[in-house]
Amino acid sequence: MSNPVRTGPVRIGTRGSPLALAQAHQTRARLAAAHAALAAPDAIEIVVIRTTGDRIQDRTLMEAGGKGLFTKEIEEALVAGSIDLAVHSMKDVPTWLPDGLEIRCLLPREDPRDAFFSNVAAHLDDLPEGAVVGTASLRRQAQVLARRPDLKVVPIRGNVETRLRKLADGEVDATLLALAGLKRLDMTDRITSVIEPDVMLPAVAQGAIGIETRVGDDRTNALLAPLTCEDTMVRVSAERALLAALDGSCRTPIAALANLDEAGTLTLDALVADPAGRQILGTARRGTAADALAMGRDAGEELKSLMPPDFFVP
Numbered sequence: 001m002s003n004p005v006r007t008g009p010v011r012i013g014t015r016g017s018p019l020a021l022a023q024a025h026q027t028r029a030r031l032a033a034a035h036a037a038l039a040a041p042d043a044i045e046i047v048v049i050r051t052t053g054d055r056i057q058d059r060t061l062m063e064a065g066g067k068g069l070f071t072k073e074i075e076e077a078l079v080a081g082s083i084d085l086a087v088h089s090m091k092d093v094p095t096w097l098p099d100g101l102e103i104r105c106l107l108p109r110e111d112p113r114d115a116f117f118s119n120v121a122a123h124l125d126d127l128p129e130g131a132v133v134g135t136a137s138l139r140r141q142a143q144v145l146a147r148r149p150d151l152k153v154v155p156i157r158g159n160v161e162t163r164l165r166k167l168a169d170g171e172v173d174a175t176l177l178a179l180a181g182l183k184r185l186d187m188t189d190r191i192t193s194v195i196e197p198d199v200m201l202p203a204v205a206q207g208a209i210g211i212e213t214r215v216g217d218d219r220t221n222a223l224l225a226p227l228t229c230e231d232t233m234v235r236v237s238a239e240r241a242l243l244a245a246l247d248g249s250c251r252t253p254i255a256a257l258a259n260l261d262e263a264g265t266l267t268l269d270a271l272v273a274d275p276a277g278r279q280i281l282g283t284a285r286r287g288t289a290a291d292a293l294a295m296g297r298d299a300g301e302e303l304k305s306l307m308p309p310d311f312f313v314p
């Protein structure tokens with residue numbers, strides 16, 4: 001049976017966190033700007049859905065285990081037809097989507113770099129010996145410890161306010177967050193400094209917003225077509241092809257960043273690390289947009305073949 005054409009409001013499914021809501025509102029604004037018929041106040045509805053990831057506050061996400069903690073319940077609503085599109089941080093979207101769902105639309109990517117916060121140092125390199133860095137991200141942990149083996153990394157979670165309070169209380173000396181999220185929340189004034197990718201390579205797809213729909217939902221896919229950013233598609237395709245080659249089921253810290261320059265050259269930098277930061281294995285590829293998937297796959301296969309067993313987090 002084909003999808004009947006819906007005529008009601010376009011329903012956007014999203015998590016309820018401030019960042020997720022900012023991303024859903026950005027999507028609504030872009031849809032309204034692209035389609036006169038969607039500019040009416042009741043033409044687009046935002047439906048807040050609580051995910052497993054939102055319920056887990058006391059443990060790090062790694063301990064909670066499993067992929068798709070921030071997407072599962074939203075995807076279920078999409079499959080069930082109670083929403084028409086789901087807005088995600090692509091960083092949180094698992095390598096493989098459920099059957100019947102697709103991500104054809106990526107909004108223009110925000111700055112993919114990480115931001116550094118500290119009351120005791122201007123940069124990661126200036127932290128005093130033995131300083132405590134709060135992060136629950138194994139990717140950030142590994143890169144911090146590889147550069148500064150003297151530092152101590154402790155897991156912290158929570159929103160920006162919670163983290164800044166932990167900094168102010170001296171519970172941690174520094175923390176790291178994605179710059180993209182801070183920009184979307186209009187909180188960049190709280191940042192101490194931005195970390196360059198050669199110091200801290202971002203997560204796959206960091207800074208990209210993806211919009212997931214039902215395969216065959218022509219109405220929604222047509223509405224989203226003018227919103228998609230081709231450069232972002234190419235870059236994120238290369239990075240996610242790397243992730244797929246490395247096999248999303250392993251929890252090794254992975255970082256990757258693809259860039260596309262004005263001449264059409266696509267570059268991909270990628271690394272895997274052991275969580276303790278004792279060893280980082282990096283690689284790079286250069287090509288054109290047409291090579292995005294092959295570059296990602298090839299770089300991923302190289303890293304996989306180089307990885308010793310102790311890179312795998314049990």
Ligand SMILES: NCc1[nH]cc(CCC(=O)O)c1CC(=O)O
Nearest residue numbers: 089091177178180181206207208
């Ligand atoms: N893991 C949570 C998450 N997912 C997406 C972002 C930031 C926004 C983005 O990368 O687009 C964050 C917070 C962070 O890492 O600081």
